[in-house]
Amino acid sequence: MQISRRQLLGTSLGALTTSALTTNSLAIMTTSTESQDRKPALPANLVQEFVAVAHGQFDKVKELLTEHPTLLNAVWDWTNGDFESAIGAAGHIGHREIATYLIAQGARTDLFVHTMLGHTEIVKPILTRYPEMINCKGPHGITLIRHAEKGGEEAKELLDFLNSIKK
Numbered sequence: 001m002q003i004s005r006r007q008l009l010g011t012s013l014g015a016l017t018t019s020a021l022t023t024n025s026l027a028i029m030t031t032s033t034e035s036q037d038r039k040p041a042l043p044a045n046l047v048q049e050f051v052a053v054a055h056g057q058f059d060k061v062k063e064l065l066t067e068h069p070t071l072l073n074a075v076w077d078w079t080n081g082d083f084e085s086a087i088g089a090a091g092h093i094g095h096r097e098i099a100t101y102l103i104a105q106g107a108r109t110d111l112f113v114h115t116m117l118g119h120t121e122i123v124k125p126i127l128t129r130y131p132e133m134i135n136c137k138g139p140h141g142i143t144l145i146r147h148a149e150k151g152g153e154e155a156k157e158l159l160d161f162l163n164s165i166k167k
Contacts, residue, residue: 042074051076054086055093058101061086065105072107084139091116092142094150112138115147115162118155127165134165 046064050071053060065071075083090098091113099113111133114122123144127133137143145166148159 039070042068042070044076047071047074048076050074051084051086051089054089054095054098054102056095056098058095058098061098061101065102072102072105078140082140087113088139091147092139092150094147094152096151096154110138111136112142112144112147115144115158116151116155118148118151118158120158120161123158124161127162131165134162 046068050061050064050068051074053064071086073085075085075088077083085107087099087102087107087109090096090102091110094116096117099117103109103113111123111126127144134144138147145159145162148155148162151158
């Protein structure tokens with residue numbers, strides 16, 4: 001059986017159209033399913049409030065986290081990439097009780113929080129391997145040394161170590 005050019009093109013275009021429609025339908029279905037599974041973003045004002053109260057209002061931190069557990073690792077951009085989490089706020093203020101509570105709830109920690117808490121056994125090996133990190137800055141541009149100072153007596157050994165390697 002012989003096929004004319006017109007028949008061949010008609011069949012090919014029909015197959016392409018069917019394929020494109022099927023592909024687009026799958027893409028729409030996948031996108032639709034993904035967006036149904038995806039939870040909405042936390043309200044910005046709630047994240048900002050949580051990070052703000054983590055600077056010292058322990059009862060409010062517990063209250064908000066109980067109501068909205070997904071706030072635990074949320075971060076707020078104060079402007080210009082100055083990102084801060086609740087645990088970061090507690091860290092640079094020196095609020096040990098809030099920081100340890102958040103860690104117990106599963107918050108991600110960082111070098112700055114461990115510095116404030118005086119965790120020499122964690123911080124010292126990192127700075128020994130990467131001494132240039134002594135110049136790192138955390139939220140609001142606050143240094144590791146300042147975090148150690150905020151840690152009080154529990155961070156004294158670490159503060160002495162940081163001062164000894166300061167450049």
